[in-house]
Amino acid sequence: MQLAQKTTLNSLNPPAIAIEHLWAGYDRHPVLEDITLEVNPLDFIALNGPNGGGKTTLIKVLLGLLQPMQGEVRILGRSAKQGRRYIGYVPQTVECDRDFPIRVWDVVRMGRLAKRALLHPYNRQDDRIVAECLQQVDLFDRRDRPFGTLSGGQRQRVYVARALATQPHILLLDEPTASVDDGGRTKIYHLLQQLNQSVTILTISHDLEEIAPYVKTIGYLNRRLFYDPKPIQDPILPSVPDANIQERTEP
Numbered sequence: 001m002q003l004a005q006k007t008t009l010n011s012l013n014p015p016a017i018a019i020e021h022l023w024a025g026y027d028r029h030p031v032l033e034d035i036t037l038e039v040n041p042l043d044f045i046a047l048n049g050p051n052g053g054g055k056t057t058l059i060k061v062l063l064g065l066l067q068p069m070q071g072e073v074r075i076l077g078r079s080a081k082q083g084r085r086y087i088g089y090v091p092q093t094v095e096c097d098r099d100f101p102i103r104v105w106d107v108v109r110m111g112r113l114a115k116r117a118l119l120h121p122y123n124r125q126d127d128r129i130v131a132e133c134l135q136q137v138d139l140f141d142r143r144d145r146p147f148g149t150l151s152g153g154q155r156q157r158v159y160v161a162r163a164l165a166t167q168p169h170i171l172l173l174d175e176p177t178a179s180v181d182d183g184g185r186t187k188i189y190h191l192l193q194q195l196n197q198s199v200t201i202l203t204i205s206h207d208l209e210e211i212a213p214y215v216k217t218i219g220y221l222n223r224r225l226f227y228d229p230k231p232i233q234d235p236i237l238p239s240v241p242d243a244n245i246q247e248r249t250e251p
């Protein structure tokens with residue numbers, strides 16, 4: 001009886017992200033080994049790890065772009081493919097053509113594309129949501145500026161606004177502050193902290209010491225995941241096992 005009740009409650013309130021014994025990789029070589037992680041609503045988790053540790057691979061699995069070799073991933077109780085629509089994704093900064101004639105407004109409005117039937121025009125509701133998202137990232141007054149004329153930090157905030165325009169339950173960010181200057185980084189951390197009042201956040205970060213004061217929990221990913229779900233008391237980083245001494249194992 002108790003078990004049945006628990007099952008019902010869990011299916012009504014599933015974790016934002018549930019990863020169980022996940023193995024994933026390429027050409028049958030695992031890059032992620034036995035990852036288990038539960039991300040609960042309104043968590044704010046930063047994941048750090050060395051180059052090639054598997055951070056982007058984990059994001060690909062969460063977005064349903066890479067099939068697990070073993071294990072399971074659920075997004076709000078659904079498969080990764082079905083849960084994809086609940087995730088607002090902010091990719092790692094890619095160099096864009098700074099002369100490409102696209103306005104800030106149009107970049108953010110792209111976030112509405114998935115909500116439109118093919119070839120259907122944007123409507124007033126889209127415009128209202130785009131305006132709200134630009135206000136949230138404090139760039140509404142730059143809405144008509146060519147995207148390429150913004151600073152690195154401002155461009156990154158535009159990408160956050162584009163992700164918000166999908167009206168996500170979960171924000172997934174891949175190194176949102178890479179190639180952003182000090183002031184720009186602080187502004188992004190503050191922004192994420194504010195957004196975390198209503199959205200669950202999982203972010204990859206190279207600047208773990210810098211982001212630690214803003215997030216609730218941190219983890220370290222190097223093929224395996226080292227994660228302490230207890231909230232950080234002070235921003236001193238936990239010691240992590242020496243990643244290089246781990247043995248490689250096949251699933």
Ligand SMILES: Nc1ncnc2c1ncn2[C@@H]1O[C@H](COP(=O)(O)OP(=O)(O)OP(=O)(O)O)[C@@H](O)[C@H]1O
Nearest residue numbers: 025026027031049050051052053054055056057058
């Ligand atoms: N499409 C692919 N095909 C084969 N191997 C890949 C592919 N993508 C990534 N890898 C390999 O998987 C491993 C993990 O890569 P991944 O990009 O997930 O690491 P990362 O932690 O995001 O690294 P970085 O911090 O440098 O972005 C690396 O050894 C990489 O070479």
